Each structure stands twice: as structure tokens, then as C-alpha cells.
Amino acid sequence: MNFLSQLLRLFLFFFYAFTFQNILCNNLSHVRCNEKDRQTLQIFKEGLIDPSNNLVTWSTQQDCCDWKGVHCDNTTSRVTKLDLSQQSLQGEIKLSLLELQFLYHLDLSENFFKVISTPPIQNDVIFGSNLHYLDLYYNDISMDNLHWLSQLSSLRYLNLGFTNLRYATNGLQLLFMLPSLSDLRLRYCQLNITTSLKNVNFTSLVTLDLSGNYFTSKSLRWLFNLSSDISHLDLNQISLSGNFDLQWLSQLHSVKYLDLSGIDLHKETNWLLAMPPSLSNLYMIDCQLTNISPSLKHVNLTSLVTLDLFLNNFNSELPHWLFNLSRDLSHLGLGDSSLFGEIPSSLFNYQNLEYLDLHYNMFSGSIPLTLGNLTYLVFLSIGSNSFSGTIYEMHFSRLQNLQELDLISTRFHFSPEWIPLFQLKELHLDETNQGPQFPPWIYTQKSLSILSMSSSKLSFVVEEKFWGLIAGIDERIDISNNSISGDISNVLLKSDFILLNHNNFTGTLPHLSPEVSYVDLSHNSFIGSIPHNWKKLKHLFFISLWNNNLCGEVLEKLSWSTYLKVINLEQNEFFGTIPNNMSRYLERVILRSNKFEGSIPPQLFFLSHLIHLDLAHNNFSGSIPQITYNATEMIADNYSTPLLVGDDIDLYEKGQVYEGKVNSRRRTIDLSANKISGEIPSELFGLIRVQTLNLSYNHLTGTIPKTIGGMKNLESLDLSNNKLFGEIPENMATLFFLSYLNLSCNNFSGQIPIGTQLQSFNVSSYDGNPELCGAPLTKCSMEKNVVDTIQSIMKEDGGFGEKSLYLGMGVGFAVGFCGLFGSLLIFRKWRQKYYRLLNPMYDYLYVTYILKFNRS
Ligand SMILES: *[C@@H]1O[C@H](CO)[C@@H](O)[C@H](O)[C@H]1NC(C)=O
Ligand SMILES: *[C@@H]1O[C@H](CO)[C@@H](O)[C@H](O)[C@H]1NC(C)=O
Ligand SMILES: *[C@@H]1O[C@H](CO)[C@@H](O)[C@H](O)[C@H]1NC(C)=O
Ligand SMILES: *[C@@H]1O[C@H](CO)[C@@H](O)[C@H](O)[C@H]1NC(C)=O
Ligand SMILES: *[C@@H]1O[C@H](CO)[C@@H](O)[C@H](O)[C@H]1NC(C)=O
Ligand SMILES: *[C@@H]1O[C@H](CO)[C@@H](O)[C@H](O)[C@H]1NC(C)=O
Ligand SMILES: *[C@@H]1O[C@H](CO)[C@@H](O)[C@H](O)[C@H]1NC(C)=O
Ligand SMILES: *[C@@H]1O[C@H](CO)[C@@H](O)[C@H](O)[C@H]1NC(C)=O
Numbered sequence: 104m105n106f107l108s109q110l111l112r113l114f115l116f117f118f119y120a121f122t123f124q125n126i127l128c129n130n131l132s133h134v135r136c137n138e139k140d141r142q143t144l145q146i147f148k149e150g151l152i153d154p155s156n157n158l159v160t161w162s163t164q165q166d167c168c169d170w171k172g173v174h175c176d177n178t179t180s181r182v183t184k185l186d187l188s189q190q191s192l193q194g195e196i197k198l199s200l201l202e203l204q205f206l207y208h209l210d211l212s213e214n215f216f217k218v219i220s221t222p223p224i225q226n227d228v229i230f231g232s233n234l235h236y237l238d239l240y241y242n243d244i245s246m247d248n249l250h251w252l253s254q255l256s257s258l259r260y261l262n263l264g265f266t267n268l269r270y271a272t273n274g275l276q277l278l279f280m281l282p283s284l285s286d287l288r289l290r291y292c293q294l295n296i297t298t299s300l301k302n303v304n305f306t307s308l309v310t311l312d313l314s315g316n317y318f319t320s321k322s323l324r325w326l327f328n329l330s331s332d333i334s335h336l337d338l339n340q341i342s343l344s345g346n347f348d349l350q351w352l353s354q355l356h357s358v359k360y361l362d363l364s365g366i367d368l369h370k371e372t373n374w375l376l377a378m379p380p381s382l383s384n385l386y387m388i389d390c391q392l393t394n395i396s397p398s399l400k401h402v403n404l405t406s407l408v409t410l411d412l413f414l415n416n417f418n419s420e421l422p423h424w425l426f427n428l429s430r431d432l433s434h435l436g437l438g439d440s441s442l443f444g445e446i447p448s449s450l451f452n453y454q455n456l457e458y459l460d461l462h463y464n465m466f467s468g469s470i471p472l473t474l475g476n477l478t479y480l481v482f483l484s485i486g487s488n489s490f491s492g493t494i495y496e497m498h499f500s501r502l503q504n505l506q507e508l509d510l511i512s513t514r515f516h517f518s519p520e521w522i523p524l525f526q527l528k529e530l531h532l533d534e535t536n537q538g539p540q541f542p543p544w545i546y547t548q549k550s551l552s553i554l555s556m557s558s559s560k561l562s563f564v565v566e567e568k569f570w571g572l573i574a575g576i577d578e579r580i581d582i583s584n585n586s587i588s589g590d591i592s593n594v595l596l597k598s599d600f601i602l603l604n605h606n607n608f609t610g611t612l613p614h615l616s617p618e619v620s621y622v623d624l625s626h627n628s629f630i631g632s633i634p635h636n637w638k639k640l641k642h643l644f645f646i647s648l649w650n651n652n653l654c655g656e657v658l659e660k661l662s663w664s665t666y667l668k669v670i671n672l673e674q675n676e677f678f679g680t681i682p683n684n685m686s687r688y689l690e691r692v693i694l695r696s697n698k699f700e701g702s703i704p705p706q707l708f709f710l711s712h713l714i715h716l717d718l719a720h721n722n723f724s725g726s727i728p729q730i731t732y733n734a735t736e737m738i739a740d741n742y743s744t745p746l747l748v749g750d751d752i753d754l755y756e757k758g759q760v761y762e763g764k765v766n767s768r769r770r771t772i773d774l775s776a777n778k779i780s781g782e783i784p785s786e787l788f789g790l791i792r793v794q795t796l797n798l799s800y801n802h803l804t805g806t807i808p809k810t811i812g813g814m815k816n817l818e819s820l821d822l823s824n825n826k827l828f829g830e831i832p833e834n835m836a837t838l839f840f841l842s843y844l845n846l847s848c849n850n851f852s853g854q855i856p857i858g859t860q861l862q863s864f865n866v867s868s869y870d871g872n873p874e875l876c877g878a879p880l881t882k883c884s885m886e887k888n889v890v891d892t893i894q895s896i897m898k899e900d901g902g903f904g905e906k907s908l909y910l911g912m913g914v915g916f917a918v919g920f921c922g923l924f925g926s927l928l929i930f931r932k933w934r935q936k937y938y939r940l941l942n943p944m945y946d947y948l949y950v951t952y953i954l955k956f957n958r959s
């Protein structure tokens with residue numbers, strides 16, 4: 104019996120299992136990819152490049168309905184949706200894809216596609232007839248023909264953002280006439296709309312995003328005239344020739360969402376009165392608006408839910424109308440808009456506020472406690488004002504939803520026991536004098552992504568808790584310029600931006616996540632060498648370890664950071680050579696005061712973004728590379744503008760050390776105090792935008808190449824303490840910006856060339872060259888030199904040398920003139936020749952001389 108029932112149960116189990124599996128299989132067989140669809144997708148795939156191998160599932164072994172991004176209808180099994188956004192795809196979009204008969208949703212946004220290719224039009228092929236949704240946002244595509252789009256008659260949503268349509272402007276009306284289109288997004292398409300398009304019919308358009316394109320005021324007015332049913336209009340950052348015509352705004356009766364950010368409206372003092380009445384979201388960020396309190400009290404913005412006026416210039420107190428908006432107001436942005444006065448408590452009657460930005464104004468007084476009633480508040484930024492009152496826990500009594508808080512340079516006092524109701528993601532408390540104890544309530548925040556507490560006089564932290572806190576932060580941590588001490592060598596920092604500079608950290612360097620992009624650990628007391636796990640910091644673009652006690656080899660590890668822009672390793676004990684495979688994006692390389700050695704790799708001078716190279720006070724040897732210098736930022740006259748990061752680097756120029764911020768665009772090469780030998784290659788002076796050049800304290804020999812005359816931007820030149828010899832090139836007298844020169848302690852000889860610059864320098868600029876003469880040193884015995892000088896200037900520089908002599912006449916005159924004139928008088932035979940040659944100059948010299956002479 105027992106056995107039988109067991110058997111029965113077993114039988115039943117198998118029976119069910121079998122039938123169930125059968126059902127499952129049958130069901131699966133329903134979702135079998137349509138062969139035609141599969142072929143169409145296969146052809147599409149052939150056009151694309153998939154460097155990250157994101158489409159491995161697109162193989163013939165797999166059913167195409169299971170391919171990544173492909174969705175099939177579960178009854179018809181036809182492909183209805185293809186979503187391949189953010190897959191790092193490159194190559195070509197083959198539009199034969201639109202032969203997928205039932206495709207209604209196609210999303211290829213945020214890839215790197217370059218080309219879009221239309222198939223030859225075949226009459227029997229129905230082409231994208233079901234497509235409702237097409238998103239090509241953010242690729243590298245350029246289109247000059249929009250014809251294929253006009254066939255997509257079912258299209259409701261079309262996003263071509265960041266597609267270059269510069270040459271397709273005329274085809275734009277094809278888009279405006281798509282009968283079902285309700286959402287059209289053409290953000291930053293390089294459209295240049297200067298004329299009215301014909302036959303445009305905005306029948307169904309509800310959302311229109313034309314931000315970042317170019318319009319004339321006339322074409323814009325035309326557009327407004329047509330689009331009276333549009334409810335969402337985005338004109339953010341458009342550039343406009345002519346004035347923006349506010350009158351047309353008020354005719355947009357149905358517009359609810361309006362973004363005019365970035366349009367210069369400083370002349371429009373009545374902008375508030377022109378706003379369409381049904382607006383619920385208004386963004387006018389950075390519009391240079393000046394008037395927030397119009398004379399008319401009747402501001403018709405009673406439906407507003409969002410108002411953002413960040414970055415304007417109102418110079419006013421908060422206007423009355425601001426307190427009579429809808430109770431539904433949830434977003435109020437008034438940051439950095441030159442507002443002042445006290446914050447009345449009625450501002451906090453908007454119980455639905457989620458976003459409140461008042462930062463960087465001149466608000467004064469104290470902040471009303473009713474702030475604590477704003478239960479829904481998620482974002483609160485009130486830092487950088489002039490509040491006199493203190494902020495207490497009461498101000499946050501019911502803010503349980505707060506996620507971002509900025510109290511920069513405000514005064515606050517929270518009890519050490521305070522446990523806030525909120526869990527913040529972002530906290531900004533810089534310049535708040537809250538030290539020396541790290542505020543304990545911050546330890547209660549377990550979800551912080553950003554913590555910024557620079558310059559807050561912090562010294563004491565509860566070590567374990569604090570390391571735990573900063574180790575948890577994943578986006579940006581800035582606790583720079585405090586006095587925090589301790590050993591963080593076992594801490595793993597996973598933040599992308601790490602600023603721990605100007606503290607008293609000791610021990611070896613902390614561990615970093617491979618994702619880190621900005622590291623400033625300068626001005627601490629770190630010891631030891633670069634940890635092994637720093638090796639492959641692929642995203643690093645800024646690193647400063649300046650002024651620590653670090654040692655070991657470092658540059659080879661940094662060669663893996665292929666996007667590095669700034670390296671500052673100054674004042675450590677690092678050694679090793681410079682590998683020749685450093686990042687090609689380097690802008691500033693500061694290795695000063697270490698123990699680096701080896702020769703200077705030519706590759707440094709091929710870096711097209713390099714503007715600051717400081718290798719001073721190391722043991723570099725060998726000679727300066729004899730190459731064609733093609734560091735374009737130091738050559739090109741047409742300024743390409745690299746993205747510069749990190750301004751506070753000491754620059755050593757004009758014999759001084761500048762602390763803090765200086766002009767970060769100064770082109771500098773400093774190879775001083777090394778063991779560099781050989782001659783100065785004349786090609787080096789091809790870097791004509793260099794402003795500071797210091798080659799002093801090396802073993803350089805040879806003469807100064809004449810090409811130095813081309814360095815018209817040179818302001819500071821230090822060649823002292825080398826073994827250079829020969830004459831100082833005449834054309835150095837034409838370096839008009841030169842305000843610091845030091846040639847001392849070499850073996851230069853001959854006469855110092857004439858010109859304001861060279862004569863005006865201190866004697867100590869030329870000291871220690873026993874055979875050098877002429878002002879400001881002692882007179883030369885051989886006056887002939889001067890004539891040679893003039894002769895060679897005239898020959899080499901043509902008119903320029905002549906002009907430079909005039910310009911240089913001021914200081915150099917007394918010495919120079921006598922020399923020249925004297926010699927012309929002495930060497931009579933030459934006179935005729937030179938009079939002819941120097942005729943205009945002679946006249947000038949003569950007249951000046953006579954005037955001077957007569958006066959004295
Ligand atoms: C098709 O699948 C989706 C999701 O898998 C489901 O929500 C829907 O009900 C299914 N439709 C039919 C007709 O089975
Ligand atoms: C726009 O299109 C609609 C519907 O297709 C039509 O009724 C209307 O007359 C058209 N308007 C113009 C100005 O062409
Ligand atoms: C705006 O539309 C009206 C009528 O619809 C027309 O008379 C006027 O000329 C249009 N203005 C512009 C600038 O297109
Ligand atoms: C708002 O806050 C104040 C002070 O904190 C309090 O007295 C008042 O009762 C609160 N009002 C509401 C409606 O919660
Ligand atoms: C560093 O912090 C002090 C206050 O502790 C402040 O006076 C100083 O300006 C800060 N320095 C920098 C560079 O921010
Ligand atoms: C750069 O070159 C050095 C040798 O000079 C080598 O050890 C290092 O692996 C190279 N780095 C990269 C990223 O190839
Ligand atoms: C600079 O010149 C070198 C050879 O002289 C060459 O290998 C390198 O590609 C050039 N770099 C640029 C940016 O032109
Ligand atoms: C050039 O470098 C030397 C040694 O580093 C330094 O003493 C000198 O002040 C520097 N000259 C200038 C103009 O900065």
C-alpha cells in the first residue's frame with residue numbers, strides 16, 4: 104500500500120512535470136522570431152561597430168526576440184521595439200531597419216553613431232509606417248536630408264538632439280508637417296533658422312524643444328505665431344540675432360512649460376508682465392534680467408509650480424508678488440541673483456516647496472523658524488549670504504525629506520546629540536568655522552555622495568567614524584584647508600573627486616577607487632610611495648601630491664592615466680625617469696624639487712595642450728631635445744582654449760614665487776637647476792607663445808640661437824649659471840615684453856645690444872660674464888660692435904629692427920646713441936653707405952640728439 108502510493112505519487116510527479124514542460128515549450132515556441140525581422144536586424148547589425156561587445160546575444164544561435172534590446176509582440180512574435188540606448192555603439196545606422204513592419208519604438212540614443220544611411224526607396228516596401236517613437240539623441244550624426252523622416256507618418260515622438268542639422272534647415276518643415284507628431288526635440292542641432300518656413304502646420308505639436316539653436320528674432324516670432332497650441336516650449340540657450348520679442352510670449356496661451364534660460368533679456372524690464380497666463384513651469388536662468396519688481400502689481404503667474412530665476416541681476420529685495428503665487432509652488436530658484444534684505448517667514452508658507460535655492464545673494468537678518476515646516480523640502484541651498492542669525496536644529500524640525508543642503512559660510516549651531524530626521528545625499532558646509540570638533544550629527548548621515556567642508560577650521564575627528572564616513576562618499580569629498588590629522592593609509596576612498604589638501608594627514612597614501620578622476624592630497628605629511636592599486640587610474644585628470652614626503656617611482660604608474668591633464672608632484676622625494684607614453688592631454692606638468700633623472704623625452708614637447716612645464720630642481724641630464732617643437736598651445740597664435748583645471752599652482756616667474764591664484768594661462772617652461780648639457784636647440788624658440796623660460800643652473804653650452812628674437816611673448820628669461828658663450832643676439836633687443844632677464848654667470852662676450860629692454864636691466868642680470876661690455880656694464884672698447892649691430896639688425900629683421908630701435912630709444916638712448924653716432928663719425932668711409940641705409944633712422948637720431956644736446 105505504502106509502496107503503491109509512493110509509486111502513484113512518483114507517476115503523478117512525472118506526469119505533471121512532463122505536461123508542464125510541454126506547455127512551457129509550446130508557449131516558448133510562440134515567441135519565435137520572424138525570419139524576415141531577423142534578417143532585417145542582421146543587416147542593421149552589419150553596419151554597426153560594437154567595441155564593448157554589448158550585442159553578444161545577437162547571434163544566429165539565439166532567437167532574435169531574445170537579442171539584447173529587441174522586444175517582440177507576445178502574440179504575433181513580430182519585433183515591435185528596439186532599445187539600444189547607451190551601448191557605446193559606433194558606425195552606421197542602416198535605415199533598412201525601418202523595414203521592420205511592426206516596429207513602433209526605436210531608441211538608439213546616446214551612442215557614437217556617425218552615419219545614417221537611407222536605403223534606395225523601393226515602392227513595395229512599407230517603410231517605418233508604424234513607428235511612433237524615434238530617439239537618436241546624442242550621437243555624432245550629421246544629416247543634410249530629412250526626407251526619409253517625412254515618410255514616418257505615425258511618428259509621435261522624435262528626438263534628434265545633438266544631430267548636426269546645419270545643412271538640413273530647409274528640410275525642417277517636413278518635420279513640422281508630420282501629421283501625428285506631438286513631441287519634437289531638436290536640441291543643439293546647429294539649426295540656423297533665419298527665415299520663415301512655408302507650409303508649416305503644427306497640427307499636433309505639444310512639445311517643442313529648439314534649445315541651443317540659432318534664430319533671428321523674426322523667425323522666432325513667426326514660430327510663436329504658428330505654435331499657439333504648444334504647451335511645452337524649450338528655447339534654452341538659443342542664440343538670437345536681434346531682440347527677443349516678448350510681446351509674442353503673451354500670445355502663447357497654452358504654454359505651460361517655458362524655458363528661456365541663457366537668452367539675454369537685460370533690456371526687457373517688463374518681462375514679468377509678458378508671461379503667458381497659464382504657465383506652470385518657468386525657467387529663466389542666466390537671462391541677465393534686472394527687474395523683478397515691476398511697477399504694475401498685477402503679475403499673472405498664479406499657476407506657477409516651478410520658478411527658476413537663478414543667475415540674474417535684480418539688485419532688489421524679494422518682490423511682493425512672490426508671496427502670492429499658487430500654494431502648489433514646489434520649485435523656487437533665486438540663487439546668485441543679487442537679491443538682498445531679510446527673508447520674511449511668509450516665504451515658507453509655500454508648504455509644498457521641494458526645491459528652494461537662495462544661495463549666493465546678500466540676504467541678511469535671521470532665517471525664520473517656519474523653514475522647519477517645509478516637510479517636502481528635498482533641496483535647500485541658502486549658503487553664501489549675509490545672514491546674521493544662527494541656524495538651529497529647529498530650522499530643520501520637520502525636514503525629513505531633505506537630500507541636499509548648502510549652508511556655506513553661514514553660522515549654525517547644532518547640539519552634539521542632534522539626530523536629524525533627514526538622510527542627505529549632498530552636504531555643503533564650507534567656510535563655516537564649525538571646528539575644531541567635526542560636527543557629530545554628520546556621522547548620522549549614511550547616504551552622502553557629496554561632502555564639502557573646506558576651510559572650516561576642523562581638527563578633531565572620531566577616527567574610525569570619520570574614516571568610515573569619507574570612505575562611503577562616492578562622488579565628491581572636499582575637506583581641504585582644515586587641520587585634520589591621522590593615518591588614512593588603510594582607507595579606501597571611492598569618491599570621484601577627492602580634495603584632502605592642506606591638512607595634517609600622515610602615514611602612507613590612502614587607497615583609491617579605479618574610477619577616481621580628481622585627487623588633491625597636497626600639503627599634508629604623507630610618506631612612502633604610490634600604492635600599487637593606484638596603477639590603473641583610467642579616469643584621472645588631475646593629481647596633486649605637492650609638498651608631502653613621498654618617494655619612489657610614480658610617473659610610470661601615472662602613464663596609465665590616459666586622460667591626465669594636470670600633474671603636480673612638487674616638493675617630494677620621487678625618483679625615476681619620465682616615460683615617453685604619458686597622457687597626450689597634459690596641460691601642466693610640475694615635477695619641481697624631486698629626484699627625477701634621465702633625459703627629457705621629446706614627447707613632452709609634442710603635447711598639443713601643454714602650457715606649463717616645470718621640471719626644475721631635479722637631476723635631469725642629457726640635452727634639450729633637438730626636434731621640431733609642436734606643442735601647439737605654446738606655438739599657435741589662434742588660441743584654442745583647452746579646459747583648464749586647478750588654478751592654484753605656484754608659478755615661478757620674474758624671480759618671484761606667487762602664492763594662490765595666478766593667471767592660469769601663462770605659458771611656462773622651467774628646466775632650471777638640473778644637469779642638462781649640450782646646446783640650446785634653436786627649435787625651442789619656435790614655442791613663441793612661451794612667456795616664462797628658465798634654463799638657469801644647468802650645464803648648457805654654445806650660443807643663444809638667433810631664433811630667440813621670435814619669442815615675442817617672452818616676459819621672463821633666465822639663462823644664468825650655464826656655460827653659454829658668444830654674443831647676445833641683437834634681436835633680443837626686440838623682445839618688448841621682456842621684463843626679467845638674467846644672463847649672469849656664463850661666458851658671454853661682446854657688446855650688449857642696444858634697446859630699452861636690454862639696457863634697462865640691473866647690472867646683476869649680466870654679472871659674471873667677464874667679456875661682456877656695454878651698458879649697463881662698462882663701456883666697450885671696440886665701438887665698431889655697435890655698427891655691426893645695426894647692420895645685422897637691418898639685414899635680418901628688415902624694417903622691424905629699425906622700428907625696434909626707435910621704440911627702444913628711451914633708456915637705451917644715452918648709451919646706444921653715442922655709440923652709434925660716434926662710430927658713424929669715426930668710420931667715415933662707411934658713412935655714405937649707412938646714411939643711405941639708415942636715412943630715416945638717421946634723421947630721427949639726429950633730431951633727437953640735437954634736441955637733447957641743446958637742452959642740456
Ligand atoms: C505580453 O507580455 C507582457 C509582458 O510580458 C504582458 O504584460 C502582456 O499581458 C502580454 N500580452 C499578452 C497578450 O499575452
Ligand atoms: C493644418 O492641418 C489641419 C489638419 O491636417 C488642417 O485642418 C488645417 O487646415 C491645416 N492648416 C493649415 C494652415 O494648413
Ligand atoms: C501671425 O498670424 C497672423 C494670423 O494668423 C498673421 O496675420 C500674421 O501675419 C502672422 N505674423 C507673422 C509674423 O507671421
Ligand atoms: C510652523 O513652524 C512654527 C515654528 O517652528 C510653528 O510655531 C508653527 O506651528 C508651524 N506651523 C505649521 C502650520 O506647521
Ligand atoms: C583656509 O582657511 C582659512 C580659515 O580657516 C581661511 O582664512 C583661508 O582663506 C583658507 N584658504 C583658502 C585657500 O581657502
Ligand atoms: C609606459 O611605458 C613604461 C615604460 O617606459 C611601461 O612600463 C608602461 O607600462 C607604459 N604604460 C602604458 C600605459 O603603456
Ligand atoms: C609632433 O612631431 C612629432 C615628430 O616630430 C610627431 O611624431 C608627432 O606626431 C607630432 N605631434 C603633433 C601633435 O603634431
Ligand atoms: C630660475 O630658476 C632658478 C633655479 O630654480 C631660480 O633661482 C630663479 O629664481 C629662477 N628665475 C626666475 C626668473 O624665476
Ligand SMILES: *[C@@H]1O[C@H](CO)[C@@H](O)[C@H](O)[C@H]1NC(C)=O
Pocket residue numbers: 865866867
Ligand atoms: C640690482 O639687483 C640687486 C640684487 O637683485 C639689488 O640689490 C640692487 O638694488 C639692484 N640694483 C638696481 C639698480 O636695481
Ligand SMILES: *[C@@H]1O[C@H](CO)[C@@H](O)[C@H](O)[C@H]1NC(C)=O
Pocket residue numbers: 758823824844845846847848865867868
Ligand atoms: C641673476 O642671477 C644671479 C645668480 O646667478 C643673481 O645673483 C642675481 O641677483 C640675478 N639677477 C637678477 C636681476 O635677478
